[in-house]
Amino acid sequence: MNQMAALVDPMVPAPFRIERVKKELSDTFTLDLVPAERKRSISFLPGQFNMLYVFGVGEIPISISGDPGVGDKIVHTTRAVGNVTNAMWKMGVGQTIGVRGPFGTAWPVEEAEGSDVVIVTGGIGLAPLRPAIYQILANRQAYGNVCIMYGARTPEDILFRKELEKWRGQFDMQVDVTVDHATGRWGGKVGVVTKLIGRGGFDPHHTVAFVCGPEVMMRYAVDTLVERGVSEKxxxxxxxxxxxxxxxFCGHCQLGGDFVCKDGPVFPFDAVADRFVIQEL
Amino acid sequence: MVQDMGLDKLIRDHPFFEGMDDEALELIAGCAANERFDAGQYVFREGQPADKFYMVRHGSVALEVRAPGRDSIVLQTCDDGDVMGWSWIVPPFRWKWDARATRLSRLVSFDAICLRGKLDADPALGYAMYKRFVRVIAERLAHARLQMIDLYGIGKE
Amino acid sequence: MTANKSTNQAFVIDADKGLQKLIAVLAAEGYQVVGPRLEDGAIVYAELASSADLPVGVKDKQDGGNYRIVKGREGVYFDYVVGPHSWKRYLFPPEQKICEFRRQGKAFRIVEETPDVPAYAFIGARPCELQAMQIHDRVFDNGEFADPAYLARRDAAFVVAVNCTQAGGTCFCASMNTGPKASGGFDLALTEIAEKSRHVFVVEVGSQRGQEIVAKLKGAAATDGDVSKADALVKKAAAKMGREMVDDVGPLLKRNLESNRWYEISKRCLSCANCTLVCPTCFCNTVEDVTDLTGANAVRNRRWDSCFTMDFSYIHGGSIRREGASRYRQWMTHKLSSWFDQFEQSGCVGCGRCITWCPVGIDITQEARAIRDSEGRA
Structure with missing residues (x-):
């Protein structure tokens, strides 16, 4: 029995030190974290998340936004919208954050090899997809056409703008950005992100799509992808x-028969399609 | 505005006209013309008579609302492949917004004065066109509603 | 609790002296003995100093929203069924400290908590409750992650089961296939035979540890007659279940997630969370990080939570399950339907506590039946 008690409690975080803080947007920032106590390599899969704890405030899940190929730090991008993220917003280099994870399922980046890849995302939803984009770019020749379709509220809300511009300018990659609201100064597209799907350059029958953003956006994005002929699976x-x-263990994230934390957060759409329909499930 | 033999094929291949019979397509192609707009140039202006509709071949046209003392507000952009403009079938046949090319844009325009008469005279053709425009209008409305709800305001923490 | 299969060899011990000795032997072995006690008009689970602490000669009367202790057969130890407590409060305590955080300049230090692992001996765990424990074993060791404190407490616990010779008014274990006879999951299992001339317990052995303890009781070998008499008593209880769950309730609820019945139930449901607290399998919990007034120390606690609270499904922006109907649906479908998807078994053991302790008497078996009956009518 003592051997059991000696097991590490998965509810106890490990201390990490903030190595870098980068302000991305007016309310969005990126933290680079390194282990505070001993050197250890950090591995995660694109799409996974960590539980981050701010001393005296609380703990929340935040997806990992860094490069899975870089093993000595973890990178998180988040918006300051709640108690914990607002506290993080005020933190600086050298301070400690408690980390548990990585948890959850991943974008099937390797399974998508040999197919076109369509990434439909909006707002902060680009953050959990960035690791997948890094991984695809690191092995670009394994994929067919790669399209990123990104929607933001306004031009000022475009996350990772420099990187989107860079991706658009390199390799064989279609990067399309649209915003919901803009003035005449914005030279780009205005309209919902789902509109980009209609004419994206991909073969719907040989396409794997990754969709991440607000649930309403995802519902309509999936509809449009299916209309174009992409299979729900x-x-x-x-x-x-x-x-x-x-x-x-805690039961809070249940969605029908799934624990989103463990069985998700990334799901093939056909496995959760009915749960998009039933309200308040 | 130079008539273009390639227009016929372009119209025939465009999903908007899919399923229309040859006679109708010929008629529509007869009303079509290529137009080119440089960045910043207006395709049409609010209040002007709506005597055309457009198909964007390449480029991007912003539908805008002018407001005094501030930058214009872009309602949406019409990009490659989009059909633009339906004020020509809705009385009083005047444009509701400005349309401005945000970069060099090549459009196909369709002469609505010629078309309106034909649609009135031929209800079957009229119905076929209306069906297609209703889809464009419905899609535009759906998109406008999604834009309206501030989709990204509530995001992942 | 080390093995799940009962051995064939059964023993007989005297009801009074045998039980007294069993408790004494377990205490001498270092176990903290816990069992039923009558407190504040209900049978609860609390520490036992001796068999004198057990409620004797009392029965419980249970119905929807109703629980009363009444006089039972004189001298009989286990004439009642289950009360508001279940063993989860010992194996999965209502509040547990996980760790502490101490501020150190810009940083903080994490102080791990050594979990409190008392070796409990549970006296009088009913078959439905044994099933509940096995259900929690799967929840807290899901193949990917394990709760070390739970596993340690569970591993240390000695389980003395009691087969039910009475069925309560809200019991439906027979239709859930979880009782009234224990088929495993115990160290020892008792069946009380209370006759005018003879008052004994038939003792079945379920583990090596059970074997060692029973050896110290110096009971007589049970005769075939004793064993069949015990079986007959349990069978009689099976026939007297106060409630019954409809067949194939899992797929039934899955087909009816948008049934109007959820709204009907929600008119009565108070979202008070009583059902989740008395349920022996409800495991939902929350993690609270509490900072002291100096701001220098914080404690992480795990506490029972309930899917009936608004906070439960909170995501940034608001709660997912805003309506009482969706919260009741979550609870009932989880218990009876989606539990199969998660753990390949039912989350309901048929103990009836949620019916008895519901302040408005909502009856899970009746609601399942109503949903079944509504099929085809819509």
Missing amino acids: DIHVSLERNMKCGIG
Whole structure:
């Protein structure tokens, strides 16, 4: 029995030090975290999340936005919208954050090899997809056409703008950006992100789609992808529910028969399609 | 505005006209013309008579609302492949917005004065066209509603 | 609790002396003995100093929203069924400290908590409750993650089961296939035979540890007659279940997620969370990080939570399950339907607590039947 008690409690975080803080947008920032106590390599899969704890405030799930190929730090991008993220917003280099994870399922980046890849995302939803984009770019020749379709509220809300511009300018990659609201100064597209799907350059019958953003956006994006002929099983979505433990113990993130923290957050759409329909499930 | 033999094929291949019979397509192609707009040039202006509709071949046209003392507000852009403009079938046949090319844009325009008469005279053709425009209008309305709800205001934490 | 299969060899011990000795032996072995006690008009689970602490000669009368202790057969130890407590409060305590955080300049230090792992001996765990424990074993060790404190407490616990020779007014274990006879999951299992001339317990052994304890009781070998008499009593209880769950309730609820019945139930449901607290399998919990007034120390606690609270499904922007109907649906479908998807078994053991302790007497078996009956009518 003592051997059991000696097991590490998955609810206890490990201390990480903030190595860098980068302000991305007016309310969005990126933290680079390194282990505070001992050197250890960090591995995660694109789409996974960590539980981050701010001393005296609380703990929340935040997806990982860094490069899975870089093993000495973890990178998180988030918006300052709640107690914990607002506290993080005020933190600086050298301070400690508690980390548990990584948790959850990943974007099927390797399974998508040999297919076209369509990434449909909006707002902060680009953050959990960035690791997948890095991984695809690191092995670009393994994929067919790669399209990123990104929607933001206004031109000022475009996350990772420099990187989007860079991606558009390199390799064989279609990067399309649209915003909901803009003035005449904005030279780009105005309209919902789903509109980009209609004429994107991909073969719907040989396409794997990754969709991440607000649930309403995902519903309409999936509809449009399906209308174009992409199969529901080839569409992957990342869902958000109240994840408190990350390990399937606390029950808060249940969605039908799934624990979003453990069985998700990334699901093939056909596995959760009915749950998009039933309200308040 | 030079008549273009390639227009016929372009119209025939465009999803908007899919399923229309040859006679109708010929008629529509007869009303079509290529137009080119440089960046910043207006395709049409609010209040002007709506005597055309457009198909964007390449480029981007912003539908805008002018407001005094501030930058114009872009309602949406019409990009490659989009059909633009339906004020020509809705009385009083005047443009509701400005349309401005945000970069060099090549459009196909369709002469609505010629078309309106034909649609009135031939209800079957009229119905076929209306059906197609209703789809464009419905899609535009759906998109406008999604734009309206501030989709990204509530995002992942 | 080390093995799940009962051995064939059964023993007989005297009801009074045998039980007294069993408790004494377990205490001498270092176990903290816990069992039923009558407190504030209800049978609860609390520490036992001796068999004198057990409620004797009392029965419980249970119905929807109703629980009363009444006089039972004189001298009989286990004439009642289950009360508001379940063993989860010992194996999965209502509040547990996970760790502490101490501020150190710009940083903080994490102080791990050594979990409190008392070796409990549970006296009088009913078959439905054994099933509930096995259900929690799967929840807290899901193949990917394990709760070390739970597993340690569970591993240390000695389980003395009691087969039910009475069925309560809200019991439906027979239709859930979880009772009234224990088929495994115990160290020892008792069946009380209370006759005018003879008052004994037939003792079945379920584990090596059970074998070692029973050896110290010096009971006589049970005769075939004893064993069949015990079986007959349990069978009689099976026939007297106060409630019954409809067949194939899992797929039934899945087909009816948008049934109007959820709204009908929500008119009565108070969202008070009583059902989730008395349920022996409800495991939902929350993690609270509490900072002291100096701001220098914080404690992480895990506490029972309930899917009936608004906070439960909160995501940034608001709660997912805003309507009482969706919260009741979550609870009932989780218990009876989606539990199968998660753990390949039912989350309901048929103990009836949620019916008895519901302040408005909502009856899960009746609601399942109403949903079944509504099929085809819509």
